[in-house]
Amino acid sequence: MSELKGHISAKSLTKAFGSALAVDDVDFTIPAGSYCCLLGPSGCGKTTSLRMISGHDTQTSGSIAIDDRDLGTIPPAQRPTAMMFQNYALFPHMTVEDNIAFSLRVKGSDKAVRRQRAGHLLEMVELTDFAQRKPNELSGGQQQRVALARALMMNPSVLALDEPLSALDPFLRLKVRAELKALQRRLGITFLHVTHSQSEALALADQIILMNSGKLEQVGTAEDLYHRPETAFAAQFMGVQNVFRADGVQSGAEMRIFRPDGGQAGGALYRAPIDAFSFTAGETPANAGPATPAKVSAIEYAGDHLSLTVDTQPGDVGLKVQVPLEAAAMNPPVFDQVGTLTIKPESLVELTR
Ligand SMILES: Nc1ncnc2c1ncn2[C@@H]1O[C@H](COP(=O)(O)OP(=O)(O)O)[C@@H](O)[C@H]1O
Ligand SMILES: [Mg+2]
Known part of the structure; x- marks a missing residue:
């Protein structure tokens, strides 16, 4: 492959619309020739960031280098x-061919070229x-592929793709997801792909930039974001972790779980992957470690496992629990069933926010 292109560096990047900050003092670097996903919920500032990089919007302050x-303010x-x-x-x-050739025509290039x-x-x-x-x-x-070809006509170092x-x-x-990834690898340029879908970002990205309310929440590989989310927001957005407050986790069998927002008193803020929990019907099993009474409030079939939501007292927090199909076959969970939620304490990670 030829030399990799498209190293992006953004410093103190800010965009205000009136008094509202769509992008709020953001710093990041993106390696040349990488597949980067700009991820976050609707309205968090993804499109605005992309448009400042491509020059379709001018930043209020801060700088971008490629x-x-x-x-600067290059169009x-x-x-x-x-x-x-x-x-x-x-x-x-215009025909497909003329759509694709448009940018070179505007530039006055020779027709044969x-x-x-x-x-x-x-x-x-x-x-x-x-x-x-x-x-x-x-x-x-097919229309999308025309748009893709048109965007590549001028040999860019960075291709910005909005959803x-x-x-x-x-x-x-x-299918297209796999094609985009293959194309990026073949071209050796940076793809900057905006999405609100965590599964899309996980599948595609060498680097994920997770945004929340105009700020950077976390930057890392898909593995970092999936296994090592640093904040409650990141853990919840990636969808594979339970986030809650708890006390009694270290001291022994009695554990109490509360909502993560701190609306109620109680405990430190934790995250734990959903497979760190197990639910058993009926009484607390002996020596199970930290445990709390719980009730099944939802059962979803998820292919190779059942996904349970269990509600715990006193905080009325719904936690996600995975039950492998073999275990579910032997002991099928039932809606409204009362039982015990146990957790592997070693899987808990304390969060500061
Ligand atoms: N042209 C605009 N004028 C005023 N506000 C805007 C404009 N474009 C975006 N915004 C606001 O900036 C915030 C971020 O928008 P946007 O970057 O489009 O988010 P995302 O792409 O992550 O959904 C939103 O609150 C949006 O309403
Ligand atoms: Mg958008």
Whole structure:
């Protein structure tokens, strides 16, 4: 592979809309040639961050550099970036080929050069036979590939993709997801992919930047975010950890669990992976370690296991518990069943926020 391109460095990046801070003093670096996912709930500032990097929005303060070149207020077309918009934004009256070649035409490139490069990109996204069609004669997935090819026309070092999979049906989503990753590896440029889906980020990203209310919550590999979330927000957003307050965890068998928001008195803030818990119907088993009475409030089938929600007293906190199918077959959980929740104390991680 050729030299990797697209090292991004953002310093004190801030964007205010009126008095509201959409992006609030954010610092990050993204390695050249990596697949980076900008992850977080709706409204946390992902699109705004992406648009400042691509030059479609100007930051209120702070700076962005790509491959050590400060971008200042350089307009989008002169940046080493390309943007694939959420709605693809294809020109309806132009053919597929003209859509793809558009940016080079604007630049005044020679027609033969344009045709050759567009032909190469059409091949890459497997749309050669569709070159003369209009966008409305293509499926959603094909339109997306046109948008992708158009974005790559100018040989960017960074491709910015805003929720590129959200308009696709679930089957196509998995297929295109794999294609994006393969394409990124082949090109050796940075893909900066905005998503609100933790599973999408886990599947794709070399690096995840998790945002919350305009700020960085945590930056790390998929493994870091999944196994080692540092905050209650990160643990809950990644969806594989229970977050709660508890007392009595260290002292012995009696444990009390409370809501994480601290609305009630009680205990330190913890996270623990959902497989750190087990639920048994009836009385507390002997020597089970920290335990608390609990009641089954939901049962969901999840392929290779059942996912239980059990409510604990006195804090009325619903915790997630995984029951392997073999265990569930021997001892099927029942809605409203009363029993005991036990936890492996060594799996608890104390959080500061
Ligand atoms: N052009 C705008 N004018 C005013 N507020 C905006 C504008 N664009 C975004 N915002 C606000 O900035 C915040 C972040 O928006 P956005 O970056 O689009 O979030 P995300 O992409 O993570 O859903 C939101 O509160 C949104 O309402
Ligand atoms: Mg957005």
